[in-house]
Amino acid sequence: MPAMATSEVFLIALTVILAVPYAVWRLLRTDHYAPLVVVQIVGGILLGPGVAGALFPEAHRFVFNPQVLTALNGVAWWAVMMFVFSAGLELDLGDAWENRRETAVTAAAALLTPLALGALAAAWLFRTPGWIGPLGSYPQAVMGIGMACAVTALPILVLLMEKMGILRTPLGARLLRYASLDDILIWGVLALILLDWHRIERQGWFLIGFAVASWAVRRLVAAIPEGDRWPVALVWLAACGFAADWSGLHFMVGAFLAGAVLEARWFDEARRDQFRQFLLLTIMPVFFLSTGLRTQWGAGLGGMGGAMVFGAAALFLVASVAGKLLGVQIAGRVLGWKPGEAGVIGWMLQTKALIMIIFVNVLLDKQIITPETFTALLLMAVASTMLTTPVVRPRLARMGL
Template sequence: MPHVIPVTELFLLALIIIFAVPWLFWRLLRTDYYAPLVVVQIVGGILLGPGVLGAIFPAYYETVFAPPVIGALNGIAWWAVMLFVFVAGLELDLGEAWKWRRETGLTAGLALGVPLLFGAGAALILLALGNPAHWIGAKGQHWQFVLGVGMACAVTALPILVLVLQKLDVLRTALGQRILRYASLDDIMIWGVLALILVDWERVTRQAGFLIGFAIAVVLVRKLIAAIPDRDRWYIALIWLAGCGYLADWSGLHYMVGAFLAGAALDARWFGIDAIDRFRDTVLLAFMPVFFLSTGLRTTWEMGGYAAIGAAGLLLFAMVTGKLAGVGLAGRLLNWGKGESWIIGWLLQTKALIMIIFVNVLFDKGIITSGAFTALLLAAVGSTMLTIPVVSPALRRITGLTEKAG
């Protein structure tokens, strides 16, 4: 009688692989300059998934990542990404954006709008060159796919941007705060567009009810959290997060839309910037690698590797040129100095996490296929890996930029 490995042992073995393999590559190959650990973890998820190692060693994949193990990992991944998106919403500083509203609004609008148009154009090219069924999911419509891919190309990942700014030692400078303002405003627009894409006309009454109920609940929750002791605030915030995620999903939006709204409705000062930083770092360390693996398990090469890589190259070109064109136009209108828009455009290029979260939602809702998901994932990784090598030497050439507040 063959020995059956208990599910608990398989689950723990999967965790060992998830945490050990990317960390060893990151440390031994010293990839931090081109690929921070979070990027290596995302790539590791792709390599460990069914499309690469699963195809080469099917017995390994079928044994370790059996359905019960995947179910357990998905539960951790769902909660991990909710926590992460919640923190992204919590970190929004709308007061600072309002103080610099003209410059912030113009820059953020162009930094989002132009690459959105470029990305939508790339989506139309993909549909024109091949079978639309290879790209548009079973539940997706033509306009949802085009707008969804366009927005994916326009995304700036605020949490990853924070890590990059820390790496470049400019996070707490005037330049770092400027870029965070632009990215924060873009974050609001990103989730607003996602909500528009996900509007379900069969459940639009539920969605309207959720938004109205959310607006009322925000007033009550804000009063409650402001009144209770510090030690209770995180606990109440987590209950609030789970409730918003549940009701957003029930209404036909997505639990991640609810998670972002839950964080954006609260004030970071109630929790403390240092505490939020520690909380985000803990989520990144202890939980998010599981999400990266679960994301990698969704990648597929069923259309052929060359098709996916070719589509990823087209999307990467749209992302980079669109973002640089948008920020370059803002720089001209605002009379920025030489090289300023180049640096800011590349820093706003960081995508990785939020774009991956965004396309996960599109995939969950059947708007894009697994092939489109894979191409977008590869483009997000490429875009993020280019940022530090391009920006680091450019920052050294321009003096005084880090202290320019607007």
């Protein structure tokens, strides 16, 4: 039997990536606690070397061979760049500014408290070697894990609010404001973590060039017909991703900035929603698979294996959930919220999944954390997101929403 061409094996891999999570989601009816995107993330982990690779090593090596992985990684890079761009595009800073006191107090409390607890959890964990990457410093790794515990995934938040029927309500508008401001802070902190003194001149030139180019692109996009705006925006996205990566930041930082400097009102809302849904359905599963292929279960932890990874994930989950709920409770007391609001808002802002996974992928790419730390954070993101819907639905019912 002749050997299969790389294109044929690639299509086998793509079939598995698209079919398996969808079949599990539809047949097991997991939407109550795990929407399709969460099942796809879990599917990526299960299809990785730690599970499928261990159970079916020969088949795994055949399907996910180096040539196929190279092709999949290229698709994954572009998929996640477009997704992060769309997240930046959705930011509504005008609404946040109109409600700046409430937004600033809530966003700060919801970010800083889990960040502090996450950093403390990291510091405690780092007493055992094997968690900090070869190119990462202690402060970078502590701050990175702290921020990973504080992240809110704006796109997943939107998805869950749609399913719960609160997206277009006053509560939904408040949640979007809080999460949007935290999104900006998250990417700002990431830029600080990645600050490379050996490339500081390049990064300075990137910031200057980006400011000038943003002014020009904004004027151009505002002036051209809407039919031309999407092609121009994608060219702008690719250029920003390249420039950010060249400067030593990361192409995903550039992707977020590319979307954040454009106005969402320049792009039809229905087309923006379709664009996001298209990405989630068609090519983001490839990113989830590529993420799962990077998981490791304790090979670098002195033989402790998966137990240490699961223990670290549990530690991060406690820090994340407790920090977010505590921070939002503090904000609710300061702002005089109605009973029950802080609990709902705290749990909704606990949603992580996509953005946190993107965030920790950057930390792993830059070797600030090890694959074992990455795996623990990935498990934490999945668990925290799966907790959200079952906890929030009864609370909304009690509030009459």
